[in-house]
Structures are given as structure tokens and as C-alpha cells.
Amino acid sequence: TYQELVDCHDKKYASLVKYAEGVCRAVGIKYGMAHCELKAKYDEKTEKWVDPVMIEIAGRLAGGRKAIMAEETVPGWHPFEAVIDAHCGFPVKMPPSFSPSKRAVQTYVPSDKNGILKSVQGDNFERLPTYHASSMLRKIGDKVERSTSLMTFAAFVWLVGDVDEVKRDAMRAREEFKVEVEQCAPEDN
Numbered sequence: 001t002y003q004e005l006v007d008c009h010d011k012k013y014a015s016l017v018k019y020a021e022g023v024c025r026a027v028g029i030k031y032g033m034a035h036c037e038l039k040a041k042y043d044e045k046t047e048k049w050v051d052p053v054m055i056e057i058a059g060r061l062a063g064g065r066k067a068i069m070a071e072e073t074v075p076g077w078h079p080f081e082a083v084i085d086a087h088c089g090f091p092v093k094m095p096p097s098f099s100p101s102k103r104a105v106q107t108y109v110p111s112d113k114n115g116i117l118k119s120v121q122g123d124n125f126e127r128l129p130t131y132h133a134s135s136m137l138r139k140i141g142d143k144v145e146r147s148t149s150l151m152t153f154a155a156f157v158w159l160v161g162d163v164d165e166v167k168r169d170a171m172r173a174r175e176e177f178k179v180e181v182e183q184c185a186p187e188d189n
Helices: 010-026 068-074 080-090 162-175
Strands: 002-004 036-043 050-058 103-109 117-121 131-136 155-161 178-182
Touching: 010 036, 010 050, 068 080, 068 103, 068 131, 068 155, 103 162, 155 162
Parallel strands: none
Antiparallel strands: 002 103, 036 050, 103 155, 117 178, 131 155
16 A cells, blocks of 8 residues: 555546646635645546545645655655745746656555554665655554554655665565564453
8 A cells, every 4th residue: 555646747647637726726726835635536448537536625735745755756846945935926946847757655554463562573664775764653562453544554654766666665665564462452452
């Protein structure tokens, strides 16, 4: 399970970009940055995303490390400078293209057990060649549960590199991560 930065100029995303731009206009976002979360279905026949539905819209940069990852992968794009310039009324320095030159992925690393976390193996994510950053969401002694939602994952790992290397490292981050837990009493689960 992971999220990745995609090329907004790719034809298969055209309907999503158009929809997001329309949502921004509808709620009055004209200046600065906009963060739009959508869900859609992928139509294999047309090889395009269809039937988008808005989840969230906000006049801000995307949360987490998304802006940082965009800056790492889109040559000439500096989102933090751009948001300041836009809100101060200065011209925003746009890159020649928003096509990423590298792949950026946020990998969700699950816990496969319920209990009190006793030990972790494989959390030295810096070993991965495309490693950019990571965050452990649980520490030894914390109660953990088998991952079923965003906040039940044990760790997040951000990777940047070429497509095949990033996919390989995302799989390694997930497969090599092991937790040992002490079982909780049934009423504690």
C-alpha cells in the first residue's frame, strides 16, 4: 500500500485535473496553493480515471511530506517559496513542467499483529537505496493493532528514485519489517 506522485500531464489523469480545477473554482480558490483529494475509478478500456468524487479541498499545500516530495521530484519547483510569493502578491516562479523526473512514494508499513510492541526488526529504513525519510508511529511498549486503516500502520517510509528502484524498496520496507508483540488480555484487544 502506498501513495505516489504522478504526472498531472499524463492523459489518463486529464479528467481528474479538470475536475480538481473545477472544484477549486467552485469554492473560490483563486490564489496560492490548493490541495484536492479525490477518489475515482480506473477504466481499463479507455486507460483513464473516471467518475471522480471530491473527498477534501483546501487552499493550502498538501499535508505530510507531499510538498517536500514534489520539490524533490519536479525540477525547478519550490512549493514553499511559491506559497509565500502567491500570498504576498508576487509572481510565482513556475517550473517548465510539473512532470516528475523521479518517482516519489509514501509507503505504508503495516503491523500484522495485535498486542504490546516488544521489538521491531527491519525498521532501519535508511538501508534502502531510495530512502528519503521515515516515521515510526509506534514505539516499544505501545499497544499496536493489526493494520486496517491509515493510523494503525506502524511506520511510513518516503522513497525517491527511478520507478523500479522505488517499487523494489517499497516492497522491501514492507516485507522486511517484523514486529514482536506481547499478547494483551482479551478484554484489552
